[in-house]
Amino acid sequence: MKSIIRQHHIYIDHYDISSTGISLNEFRQRRHSLVNLIRNYIKTEQKQSSKNFTICLPSSSRLYMGPDVAYFPFKQQSDFYYLTGCMQPDAVLLINGNDQTFSTNLFLSRCTMHSTDEYERWFGPIITDGEQISNIFGIDRVYPIDQLITLELPLSSILFYNSQFINDESIHKKNLIPLLKRFSSSIVCNQLTKFLHSLRSIKSFAEQTLIRRVCQLTSIALIRTIKNCKKDVENEHLVKAQFQYECEKLGDISMAFHPVVAANGRGNVIHYQKNNQSINKDDLIMLDGGCLFKQYSSDMTRLWPINGRFSSPQQQLYDILLTVQKDLIRYLNSTDKIISREKLNTLADQYMIKYLCEENILSQTIDKHYAKNVMHILCPTGVSHHLGLDVHDCDLCTADQQLRSGNIITIEPGLYIPWSCKDVPSIYRGFAARLEDDVLLTEQGCEVLSNMCPKEIDDLYQILDDRDKSDMQ
Incomplete structure (x- = not known):
């Protein structure tokens, strides 16, 4: 897979998904199971055999108790972790699909330092290569998070998201509210968590x-x-x-x-x-x-x-x-x-x-x-x-x-x-x-x-x- 972003634009902390105890294939299967639930919902509840859909799921934001002092340890939003295995704060998973196919997109924050060397000196090793990040998480494409509001989305999509994640002043509010305004079709609130909890309740x-x-x-x-x-x-x-x-x-x-x-x-x-x-x-x-x-x-x-x-x-x-x-x-x-x-x-x-x-x-x-x-x-x-x-x-x-x-x-x-x-x-x-x-x-x-x-x-x-x-x- 060819990287679609330049070096240093986005980053994740140095990561080995095998350390999660969950295989990459299982994370892929979880996303596939969620898509199947969404497809079935559209067919049975929306009474449509073919319909585009978009699933939007933010990660947790990093919280601070004071200037430059973060709460530790960081606790990832559980639904986001369940689908990705990714521990990065201030990220968004977007899944676009229809009754035939779907694609996965991960939006990550940009590096806050002038150079990777500078960031790593303060915070430790990071990965900035888009292709490598895509391979780590089995995600089709990786973008900087500020491209979320400009990404081309399927026409007449039904959006599945959880409204609680945009009710604060975090990076999610800045990037998600403009995204929601782009949807002219019906927006389905709070259904996404219901689907995910039905999956998460059965432990592999x-x-x-x-x-x-x-x-x-x-x-x-x-x-x-x-x-x-x-x-x-x-x-x-x-x-x-x-x-x-x-x-x-x-x-x-x-x-x-x-x-x-x-x-x-x-x-x-x-x-x-x-x-x-x-x-x-x-x-x-x-x-x-x-x-x-x-x-x-x-x-x-x-x-x-x-x-x-x-x-x-x-x-x-x-x-x-x-x-x-x-x-x-x-x-x-x-x-x-x-x-x-x-x-x-x-x-x-x-x-x-x-x-x-x-x-x-x-x-x-x-x-x-x-x-x-x-x-x-x-x-x-x-x-x-x-x-x-x-x-x-x-x-x-x-x-x-x-x-x-x-x-x-x-x-x-x-x-x-x-x-x-x-x-x-x-x-x-x-x-x-x-x-x-x-x-x-x-x-x-x-x-x-x-x-x-x-x-x-x-x-x-x-x-x-x-x-x-x-x-x-």
Whole structure:
């Protein structure tokens, strides 16, 4: 392929797509699958057998916390990464096609320095050759991004894009709004993300391998964190720092999200993130964290007593939480019925009410309507979400949609008992926790990808005993 741009006009950071863990052929197949969905939509919904279309998908822009200080690490827009494997900020993928053929075009920012040597001295190696960039990503043509507004497009195209990407002052607004104004035919907003999420929700074998690996890495970091957080640890921020240290010690990985480290019932703030309060000697520690490995996320939560042993009420509630989670995983493995996240939510509430009543934590005479109201207080969160390139992946896949083989979801029942809750005895109030594992749905049932991270009480005690023995030596 002959380069269509001159040296130094555009650039990407030095890149090897094989390092993504996804083959170039798979990225090509993803683009082809999206085009097929678009073609089918035009045929069935637009009632047209032949129609030109244009797919426009921007990357993320680089964000800055101050002059010349970028937020790090850079997180690529997940749909853009899914189709390209490209980590460059301020880029645009444009796919033009019809019912017979399509072409792919990548628009990249121009180099901001006077010369490649100058840029590389400040920021590291880059690639400026258009033909080489095209070959790296399997893209037909590469352009400078300012040519986006002058590119010749098929007449009477239907444009597929997501309006949220032009609602800021970024480079995308500058280049995309003029592009949108050129379309005189109907513009289809927000359909593109819907198509992409339907594709992204089914993980390929390569994606399953990456997420299985990131779950293993997170499990190792969690185990080491539990073992290295001593009885006298004084503050939640020390647990957070230990977890981040253990994660980054494992290799080229980062945080998938800001960890939640909550002691002394502060897990009742569902997305508690301050992580800066003191820890008492009899507190439970809840750690909700995950690693990001080759752009794929994990999301796991574990709970342990900082002094080495659960109190009787703590163990009683922990056992209930663990049993509910096991029941949900057992349900995934044993049923051939239609499964949805909405169904899992319903089952989680049913199991939780059953066990709380059996343990006399809730009154056994509680009626169903009142029990449902109590569950809104004690279990206010959903029990599952999709997982992948985003922690809360594919959010346009609704909770009532049927789950399918290849989906990766979390199973995370939670029990949050406010101090003010009068529906349970006072000895249980203030307990707040969830248990969270990452689960791959298969034709045979499911695989718990995070199963190497202990959650049985005896296994937790073994880690804590080993911790205490090492303290005595």
